[in-house]
Amino acid sequence: MSRLAKAVVCREWNAPVRVEEIRVDPPQRNEVTIKLTACGVCHSDLSATNGTIQFPPPLVLGHEGAGVVVEVGEGVTSLKEGDHVVSSFIYMCGKCRQCVRGRPVLCENAAKALFQLPDGTVRTHDADGNPLNVFGACGVMAEYATIHVDNLVKIDQDTPLDRAALVGCAVMTGVGAVFNTAQLEPGSKAAVFGVGGVGLNAIQGCALAGAETIIAVDTNDAKLQLAREFGATETINPTEVENVPKAIKKLTGGGVDYAFECVGAGTVVAEAYKSLGRGGTTVVVGVAAPSDKTSFGTFSMPADERCIKGSWLGSARPQHDFPRLLSLYQRGRLKLDELVTRTYTIDEAPEAFEDLQAGRNARGVIIFD
Numbered sequence: 427m428s429r430l431a432k433a434v435v436c437r438e439w440n441a442p443v444r445v446e447e448i449r450v451d452p453p454q455r456n457e458v459t460i461k462l463t464a465c466g467v468c469h470s471d472l473s474a475t476n477g478t479i480q481f482p483p484p485l486v487l488g489h490e491g492a493g494v495v496v497e498v499g500e501g502v503t504s505l506k507e508g509d510h511v512v513s514s515f516i517y518m519c520g521k522c523r524q525c526v527r528g529r530p531v532l533c534e535n536a537a538k539a540l541f542q543l544p545d546g547t548v549r550t551h552d553a554d555g556n557p558l559n560v561f562g563a564c565g566v567m568a569e570y571a572t573i574h575v576d577n578l579v580k581i582d583q584d585t586p587l588d589r590a591a592l593v594g595c596a597v598m599t600g601v602g603a604v605f606n607t608a609q610l611e612p613g614s615k616a617a618v619f620g621v622g623g624v625g626l627n628a629i630q631g632c633a634l635a636g637a638e639t640i641i642a643v644d645t646n647d648a649k650l651q652l653a654r655e656f657g658a659t660e661t662i663n664p665t666e667v668e669n670v671p672k673a674i675k676k677l678t679g680g681g682v683d684y685a686f687e688c689v690g691a692g693t694v695v696a697e698a699y700k701s702l703g704r705g706g707t708t709v710v711v712g713v714a715a716p717s718d719k720t721s722f723g724t725f726s727m728p729a730d731e732r733c734i735k736g737s738w739l740g741s742a743r744p745q746h747d748f749p750r751l752l753s754l755y756q757r758g759r760l761k762l763d764e765l766v767t768r769t770y771t772i773d774e775a776p777e778a779f780e781d782l783q784a785g786r787n788a789r790g791v792i793i794f795d
Contacts (some may be wrong), residue, residue: 427452431590432552433568433790435558436485438479439510443487448558450551450570453499459572460511463587466490467567467770467778467790468595469622469690470713474561475779478690478715481541485559486550488567489515490592492581493794502575503540510587512594513576514744515562517544518576531739539563544574555586564661567775569794579748582756588769589755590764592623593748595739596789597762600627600688601751602740604635604712608684612636615678618658619698620688621649623765623789626709628654628686630761633657634754641674641682646785655763671700688712692720694735704730711737765789 433448453459458711471487473479491513495505505511517539518530525533538544547570550558550565558565563577581590600623604610616632618625621644632640634654641660642653650661659678669674675681681703687695691713699708699722740747741761754760767787770778778790 429545429570431569432772433565434487434772436475436483436487438483439475443475444778445773445775447553448486448568449551450572451551453497453537453549453572455500456502456575457499457543457549457572457579458495459497459570460493461496461570461577462491462493462566462794464492464591464622464794465567465792466591466594466596467782467792469782470595471561472779472782473713479713480716481561482559483562484552484556485541486565487561487567489513489562489564490591490595491564491571492587493565493566494593505575505578505580510581510583510585510590512581512590512748513564513566513573514577514579514594514748515564516739516744517563517574520576528743529741530744531742531764534679539574539577542770566604567792568770579744581749581752585752585756587589588791590752591791592750592762592765592789596753596762596765597625597627597760598740598742598744598747599711599737600624600740601631601634601760602742602747603628603686603709603737604631606728606741606747607735607737608686608707608709609686610637611637613638614683615639615703617641617674617682617685617701618686618688618697619643619694620712621646621653622688622785625686625688626765628655628688628711629658632654634759639678639682641677643670649785649788652788655764670697674701675703678703680704683707684709684754686711690714695720696722697719699732699734702730702734706732707732708732708734709737710734722738760761766787766791769793
């Protein structure tokens with residue numbers, strides 16, 4: 427039987443989000459329905475409301491969710507009613523070349539489940555019966571969601587769901603960029619450009635991996651102070667220095683070994699690259715507009731053996747990495763509580779997006795009744 431649920435919907439780009447009552451249909455084969463406990467308000471959701479991420483509206487937002495399984499469809503054996511799960515906005519078929527070589531975030535079938543379920547349909551409809559697309563095949567900024575089993579990760583039931591939700595995107599993206607993509611070596615020097623939810627997690631990832639120097643770069647002094655709490659050893663406000671790469675090279679005696687770009691802007695990628703020392707690596711984490719470009723001197727790549735790598739969801743293997751990160755949290759090594767600046771009800775979702783746009787939160791989280 428279908429369930430009625432409040433959901434946060436993008437009806438058109440560059441317009442405020444709306445809270446609507448929608449219908450969530452029961453699961454079909456290899457699908458489950460979950461009752462959401464919490465959903466992070468992520469910058470990628472904001473990007474979907476302004477067309478930077480071009481998922482067609484009307485679109486149920488949300489991809490950083492956690493909840494409880496309330497119904498399972500035919501063929502589902504890995505999950506049962508009552509299980510606690512975290513959503514993953516990357517569909518992972520488990521059979522393609524990328525999946526079997528341990529790179530599930532690059533799944534060759536993921537394009538089938540960008541804003542619909544893998545079979546090309548949805549289980550979400552508005553009050554008039556019209557279909558609603560779902561962000562990342564999830565659409566978990568809603569009281570209920572029906573999702574393919576391959577977009578869910580089972581977690582321990584003793585993990586608080588309002589904290590576990592953050593692992594589904596911000597934490598995995600930031601920490602994973604350090605652990606998985608960069609594979610940062612202990613004793614290294616690092617810089618993180620952009621200290622939002624993802625950047626803070628890149629910083630704590632650097633600290634966990636044993637970086638000697640961690641430089642946070644942001645124009646918001648309050649975020650720079652928070653960055654120190656997450657492990658930054660130095661901070662730079664670009665409005666207070668003439669040249670950020672030069673300032674970083676002065677602080678480090680020649681440049682950093684790793685520079686993480688967590689903004690999503692070609693100009694910032696170029697600054698991160700110019701901040702490297704010889705043999706350094708820039709990891710591009712931020713989601714830029716499709717038309718955005720980056721420019722840098724090509725000669726420096728072979729001459730200094732510098733490189734640029736992309737990182738999508740922290741090069742995650744969600745079934746392995748989500749529980750691993752939550753284990754670090756449970757042992758007091760990974761900061762999740764400190765990430766949450768403010769919680770919202772679903773009716774306050776428009777305000778949550780305004781706060782996100784204004785940069786007021788490290789992370790805002792919607793808590794469902």
